[in-house]
Amino acid sequence: MDIDDQPPRPSAYTLETIPFGKLLHYMKREDLVEALGPGTYATLQQQAASQGESFTSKYLKKQVANDPQLSEHVRGTELGSRAFAKYQANLESITNPANAAKSREVRKAMAEPRQGYMGCVATKRSAQGAQTIHCPAP
Numbered sequence: 001m002d003i004d005d006q007p008p009r010p011s012a013y014t015l016e017t018i019p020f021g022k023l024l025h026y027m028k029r030e031d032l033v034e035a036l037g038p039g040t041y042a043t044l045q046q047q048a049a050s051q052g053e054s055f056t057s058k059y060l061k062k063q064v065a066n067d068p069q070l071s072e073h074v075r076g077t078e079l080g081s082r083a084f085a086k087y088q089a090n091l092e093s094i095t096n097p098a099n100a101a102k103s104r105e106v107r108k109a110m111a112e113p114r115q116g117y118m119g120c121v122a123t124k125r126s127a128q129g130a131q132t133i134h135c136p137a138p
Helices: 020-024 029-036 038-050 057-066 068-075 078-095 097-109 111-116
Strands: 121-126 129-134
Touching: 020 057, 020 068, 020 078, 029 038, 029 057, 029 068, 029 078, 038 057, 057 068, 068 078, 078 097, 097 111
Parallel strands: none
Antiparallel strands: 121 129
């Protein structure tokens, strides 16, 4: 069987089994704040201030991931379902045989230009010809 004839690989995870850190990758801060609610959000903000840390997206996601109760709450919301749908769409795109074939074609076409690349010289190819851009010396 040719690789292009194979159906896309199904996800190894379900919404309940996907690692929460992977699911967080597909969530925006604003959506996560909305799913947590104002009380939990304020508590996490106070916790960050008392620890002397900035209340960033990274901090927020870390705290939610480390708290099993919060992570299960977020997983059960509409946000969890939307994030899992984004994960599945991304997985389908990555494992799609048509995309793999296109990737192989592009890689083959770029083999020669990649071999000619030296140091900090970037070449921009266009229909009119090649234009070389030199990087400034450090």
